[in-house]
Amino acid sequence: MKSSVKLTVNGLEQEHQAEPRTSLLTFLREQCGLTGSKRGCEEGECGGCSVLLDGELVTSCLIFAVEAQGAQLVTVEGLGTPHHLSPLQEAFATDGASQCGFCIPGMLLAATNLLERNPDPNEQDIRKAISGNLCRCTGYDLIVAAISMAAELKKGARG
Amino acid sequence: MEAQDLKIVGRSIPRVDVTSKLTGQALFGEDVKLPGPLLHGKILRSPHPHAIVKRIDTAAAEKLAGVKAVATAADLPDVRIGKNLKDEHYFASDKVRFVGDRVAAVAAVSREIAEEALRLIEVEYELLPALTNPIDAMRPDAPLVHPDLMNYQVVAAAQPEGGNVCSLNSLSRGDPEAGFAEAHQVFEQQYITEMQHQAYMEPHACLATYNPDNTYTVYTSTQGIFGMRNSVAEALGVPQNRVKVVGTEIGGGFGGKIVMKDEVAAATLSRKSGLPVRIVMTRAEDFMCGNPRAGFYITIKTGVSKDMRMVARTMEIVLDGGAHAMGAALMCWALPQFAEGPYSIPNLRVTSRCVYTNKANSSAFRAPGGPQTNFAVESETERIATAMGWDALAFRRKNLMPEDHPNLAGTPMRSVNVEETLDAALEISGYDPAQTGLGPNRARGLALGNWNVGGMPTGTVLKMNDDGSANLITGVVDLTGVNTSLTQVVAEALQLPVEKVTVKSLDTDSAPHAAQSAGSQTLKSMGTAAVQAAQEVKQQLFELAVEELDATPDNMELAEGEVRVQGSPERTVAVRKLLAKHMANSGPVVGKGGTGAFSRMPSFCAHIADVDVDSETGRVTLLRYCASQDVGVAINPVICIGQVQGGVAQGVGMALSEGLTYQDGQPQNTGFLDYKIPSALDLPMIETKLVEKPAVEGPFGAKGIGEPPCVPVPAAIANAIYNAVGVRVTSLPINPEKLRRAIKAKKEGQASS
Incomplete structure (x- = not known):
């Protein structure tokens, strides 16, 4: 029943056994840790x-692990490290965008995806x-503000 | 209160937990990892809203390969539990009382096998008629959800009346009937609200182990580890010292993570299987088995004088309590504060009945009882002003609560900053009472809100380290950034940089008893205790410095890691040196602090909603939202602003879209597809103004901030809708279907008249 699923998560190759019904989310959480x-x-x-x-924003609960065979994945753990946060993470920290x-x-990945597609987004x-x-x-305000600030920072960095 | 010279309090430092949360390292309920194998638990829940359980047969489930344990009521002591009224068996033994009532539990090597095993448990039910509405439940011929109600043990607050009324509370002052008789005009109206689910993003999740020393360890996402520990111990029938509760990171609570859920099932399955057991609710289970905000049926009657005074009011409230009393019964007791609103009414009576129905157990949700009653109070304020031809703002100002106004329990209300708070909202929004219209079908609406913040018994320990840094040990759950604020409070009190203060939430074995993170009192209680602990530490350090400084402790002060003689900046000794010198003789420097309960003191807010109503579809769009709040002193302003905005967002959901619906006792909307909470596209920017005026109690004059901002939202929006299209909707949520019907009815009424 189980088959081997090999994919790359945050630049590291992962290979684990998965049942056909195992979601990518469960695979990431329970097999990849x-x-x-x-x-x-x-x-x-x-x-x-x-x-x-593979660069697309997806909800991993709706994808089977076997469908992601060979894919390149980025999860929150791949965005930055505690000692070296990404500019987006920095903006979230400074702006108080994170409560619980x-x-x-998920927000960080949606925002990362947005800023890759549109470096100069407006509020809407x-x-x-x-x-x-x-x-x-x-209520989203501080999250919206943080994403906006991250876009500004990136623009500044590009000069 | 005197102006304070504060260095660290009042700064928006980043939350101390932010890095772990931004990098995915924070461990929430489902994320807890233990070495070795782990079992997955699943709960068999009643599919029926009301039935007698005649027989449970678990034999087939136990034989399924991969199943390691099955638990039922037979595995627990035969005790009824409940914090206000002991009216619940942990596993249903005689009856099930709502869809989702716990019948049995299974632990297996995978979730799928556990689910398969649930299907193999045979339960024979004898169906009973279900009650989905508290008004029906109060009829004399209604079936009884708890036939033994009057024999149940009352623990606190609940006052069973009989029938399906599990608590009746009434408080009054003056003579409301005489007040109505003397009034110039009397207004009466009914308002109805639905059950609202907290819809925290993290579903309930726990992991329990039974340990070789005959103790249990329970990891769970909870707002209060000590309340949880006591509930688990009670249901398991063991002393409290044999249960250790470890609070995980908590993915939102809002009152919905106070009552024990599947922790005892996990603990029992672990005892029976010998392995750790994790139980995570699906979102559907969480919607079914949570503790939503109670639906209210409110009859409000207000008498006014010719000179715009509210002279008498009665409020009769029927609460949809659900299947067990839980927090809803307690809420009855807390409701009088809202009936009067932020006003002063000489003749006042509030009567509330908490009524059993065959629905999820109502309990606390952010400002329990607040938004429901405020919806009635502030809708009436505007309705009365309109009918009398008064300026609603002037009407409000005339009746505002003064300082030292006694509440219904007789306690004088202190730090009443309602007028300043109202003015702040008017200022940021540019609200003009003579011009609430903003164009066709567009208008603004105003509502004031209040919430009285108490305090719960709590203790803490502050340890000075050899290098002069400090650790605060608490048993409080960091739900809303409280550990960040406590870091600032301790740093301020000891005059240390925040980098030299660490605040950690420890488990029930390690920390002194702490209040739950609820009721907006967490920082007030724990902050007060922390300031006390810091005072003890200071006192100990000053005594150690007597010899070095040749001065008395009352002449000393702490600054920059040194004990100094006041007024003689050259006479100093480093704390680090004092500790090194005296440790051998005097032992470590440790301070402790603790508080009992506080009486409840008010916090106020004022909200102005600008709406656009699509008169064809009934859809309401929020164009702008302004909120001011009376915070005393903002220990960390960004955290306060986040609390206000988040509270508003939840109020918007309650006003426009959220409500748990039931058909014949069957829940109808148990997922985010059908139960719509606001997304980023449903909300405008929420313009926020913090009104700062130090309160008479609370650390550095800080007030509780979490509950108030969700209180006036439904009323502000309902008032805006009225100003936009002339329709007064008296039930929540004001969804497009309802509003469209109301607009249509108004048009037809106009056409026919």
Whole structure:
């Protein structure tokens, strides 16, 4: 029943056995030991499990692990390290964008994806980009502000 | 209170937990890892809203390959549990009382096998008629959810009346009937709200182990580890010292993670299987088995004088309590503070009944009882002003609560900053009472809110390290950034940089008893205790420095890691040196602090919502939202702003889209597809103004901040809708379907008249 699934997560190759019904989210959390991606609803509604799969933003609870065979994945653990946060993570920290933090991994990936596609987003672009990521703590303002600030920082860095 | 010279309090330092949360390292309920194998637990929950359990047969489930343990009521002591009224068996033994009531539990090597095993458990039910509405439940011929109610043990607050009324509370002052008789006009209206789920992003999750020394360790996502520990120990029938509860990071609570859930099932399955057991609710289970905000049926009656005074009010409230009393019964007791609102009404009576129904157990949700009652109070303020031809703002100002106003329990309210708070909202929004319209079908609405913040018994320990840095040990759950604020409080009190203060939330074995993180009192209680602990530490350090400084302790001060003689900056000794010199003789420097309960003191807020109503579809769009809040002193302003904005967002959900619906006792919306909480596209920027005026109690004059901002939102939006389209909706949520119908009815009424 189980088959071998080999993929690259945050630049590291991972190979584990997975049942056909195992979701990519469960594979990441239980086989790869990466619990940053969150199980909030398992029906693609909350966005807590968002990851980048070959550059596309996906909800990993709705994808089977076997479908990701050979894929390049980025999860929250791949965005920055505690000693070297990404500019987006820095902006979230400075702006107080994280409260309970449960939605934050998904938010960060949705925002990373947005800034890759659109380096100069306006408020509505940002709201649209994170509209698939529910947050119950913040009312979104400080998250929107942080993403906006990260875009500014990146622009500044590009000069 | 005197102006304070504060260095660290009042700064928006980043949260101390932020890096772990931004890098995916924070361990939430489901993320806890232990060495060795782990079992997955699943709960068999009742599919029926009301039934007698005649027989449970678990034999087939136990035989399934991969199943390691099955638990039922037979595995626990035959005791009824409950914090206010002992009305619940942990596993249903005689009856099930709502869809989701716990019947049995299974632990297996995988979730799938556990789910398969649930299907093999045979339960024979005898169905009973279900109650989905508390008004029906109060009819004399209604079936009884708890036929033995009057024999149940009352623990606190609940006052069973009989029938399905598990608590009846009434408080009054003056003579409301006489007040109505003398009033110039009397207004009466009914308001209805639905059950609202906390919808925290992290579903309930726990992991339990039964240990070789006959103790249990329970890791769980909870707002209060000590309350949880006591509940688990009670249900397991063991002394509290034999249960250790470790609070994990918590993915939102809002009152929904106070009551024990599947922890005892996990602990029992671990005892029976010999392995750790993890139980994680699915989102559907969480919607079904959570503790939502109670639905209210409110009848509000207000008498006003010719000169715009509120002279009398009665409020009769029927709460949809759900299947067990839990927090809803306690809420009855807390409701009087809201009936009066931020006003002063001489003749006042509040009567509330908490009524059993065959639905999820209602309990606390951010400002329990606040938004429901405020929806009635502040809708009435505007309705009365409109009917009387008064300026609603002037009407409010005339009746605002003064300083030292006694609440219904007789306690004088202190630090009443309601007028300043109202003015702040008017200023940021540019609100003009004569011009609430913003164009066709567009208008603004105002509502004031209040929430009285108490305090719960709590203790803490502050340890000075050899190098002069300090660790604060608490048993409080860091739900809203409290460990960050406590870091600032301790740093300020000891005059240390924040880098030299660490605040950690430890487990029930390691920390002194702490309040739960709820009721907006966490920082007030724990911060007060921390300031006390810091005072003890200072006192000990000053006594150690008597010899070195040749001065008395009352002439000393702490600054920059040194003890100094006041007024003689050259006479100093480094704390580090004092500790090194005296450790051998005097032992370590450790301070402890603790507080009992505080009486409840008010925090206020004022909100202004700008809406656009699509009169064809009934859809409401928020154009702008302004919120001011009376915070006393903002220990960390960004955290305060985040609390205000988040509270507003939850209020918007309650106002416009959220409500748990049931059909014949069956829950209808148990996922985010059907239960819509606001997304980033549903909200405007929430313009926030913190009103700072140090309060008479609380660390450095800080007030509680978490609950108030969700209180006035439904009323502010309902008032804006009225100002936009002339329709007063008196039930929540004001979803497009309801508003469209109301607009249509108004048009038809106008056409026919």
